[in-house]
Amino acid sequence: MDTTRNLVLAAWMTEHGYSSNTLADAVNQAVGDLTGKPGGLDGSSVRDWKAGRVRWPKSATRAALENLTGLPATALGFVPRGRAASAPAPPQEDPVKRRSFLTATAATAALPLPATAPPHRVGATDIARLRGKFASVVAGDHQHGGIRGIEVRALELAAEAVDLQGRGSAGQRVRSQLYGVAAAFTSSAMWAAIDGRRFDAARRHHDRAASLAAMSGDQAIQFRIWSHAGTLYRHLGRPSDALAANDVARSLPISRRDPLFASLGHARHAAIYGMTGNRSAVVRALRDAQDAADRAAPDAHRPVWMTAVRDRAELAELALSAHLGLGDFERAEAHAHRSLALLRPHMQRDRILTTARLAQAQLGQGELEPAVATAMSVPPSAARHPRVADILAAFGSGLREHAPGSSHTRTWTQYRREALA
The missing domain is CATH 1.20.120 (Four Helix Bundle (Hemerythrin (Met), subunit A))
Structure with a gap:
């Protein structure tokens, strides 16, 4: 068996912070999402991939790995069964066949050229x-x-x-x-x-x-782009730019034609106002978002990326962000539970982010035991997501600040040390 190392997979794992064990866990979970039954990989399975001992994983594992990474298996260095490692050497040319070929080529050259195929x-x-x-x-x-x-x-x-x-x-x-x-x-x-x-x-x-x-x-995609720009500036800590970018989205005619777009624009404004501490603006923006959502036609045709908005899960998630920014942890927790109830099963990224924020909301109310339990419910593989990692790092800092000698703090510290090992 050719055991050439899979350096591409090894490099991808290093870039994304995966060990053999954590990648196996993540793929097992992705297999479960696809088939309803978690996979049975362990760290040695992934080491076999990296070593080249397994060059083409089974179909379910392969599909799960592609879903996890967003890349086809071949782009991760895997080689389909039966593919030759190198092309065979060309056969020696027969001089007689060569003369026949040249004669035929000369005759063919005198024939009229075929018409050019029409463009696609x-x-x-x-x-x-x-x-x-x-x-x-x-x-x-x-x-x-x-x-x-x-x-x-x-x-x-x-x-x-x-x-x-x-x-x-x-x-x-x-x-x-x-x-x-x-x-x-x-x-x-x-x-x-x-x-x-x-x-x-x-x-x-x-x-x-x-x-x-x-x-x-x-206009729908223009709305998405400028709405994302507002989120970008919010994450960069530039609320004025965030409001300006989000206003470009809100000013598009589609926001007047379809109240659901208007609702998303108001909710994103609320999240931005939350980071500035403007409580009255948050309340007003969330009220406007709810009113617009109530007026939206439920069965109207909309882009696929509006699904969570139509289900109102994203509106609840933005309200959660707004109230966390204000330090209104009780309302933040209520919106977190609402978002988790509304999210569709396949929206794992939003579910994990909302769960991590729920832990923050519980910690803000001094509920140490449920807060730690909620934070520990985030799978270790998902906790490596950059935004989730930042939220959990802030959670740990807040926990140590408010209850440095607590058994809950010790439990969380030990859990994180073992999860990141």
Whole structure:
């Protein structure tokens, strides 16, 4: 057996902070999400992958690993069964066959050239195919959050959509849709970078996404891009810029046509006001968000990324952020429970983030035992997500500050030491 080491997988694990044991745990969980039954991998299984002893994992494991990383198995250094390691040497050429070939070539050269094939006509089928891939990117984001693999994949698909402009003919409507799809993919790359706290990359993606969206005329994707920009500036601690960016989204005509977009704009404003301590503005923005959501048609056609907004899970999550910012921990806890109840099962990234914030809300009320239990319910593999890691680090600091000698603090400290080992 060829046991060439899988250096690509090893490099990916190092970049994303996975040991053999934690990657095995994460893949087992992803297998469970796919099949309903957790996988049976352990650290030795992953070491076999890295050593090249297993070059092509079983199908369920492979699919789970691809969902976890956002990359195809071949991009992680795995080699499909039966693929040759190298191409065979070319056979020696027979001189007689060579003379026959040259004679035939000369005769063929005198024949008229065939007509050039007409260019590919880009149409609705191509748009539908790309939108299906966009739905997969959004699903991956809901499950895994801001891993670099999702960012890279989204940018690749954005380039594919733009390339179609030059490789085929299309009418103006289709060209606008291609720009819209490219903007959508780039906005997902932007969001993955924000979620992974790669803020310089997020700013670059925003510039490109905004340009593509402007050429498309698609107001829904323009709303998403500028709404994400507001979130980016909020994470950077720049509330004035965050409000200005979010106002660009809120001023688009789609916010007047569809109250659900208006509702999301108000809720994002509330989260920004929360970080400034403006309680009256938070209350007003959340009231406006609720009123707009109540007026929204429940069965209207909307982009796939609006699912959590339609379910009101994202509105509750933004209210949670706003009240945490205000230090209103009792209301924050109520919104956390509401968001967790409304989130769909596949939205694991939001569920984990909300759970970590719930622990903060409980700690803020002095409820040490439930707070520690909630924080410990976050799976160790998910706790490596950059935003989750920041929340849990702040949780630990708050716990040590308020109850340095508590048994709950000792329990949390020991748990974190073992989980990160």
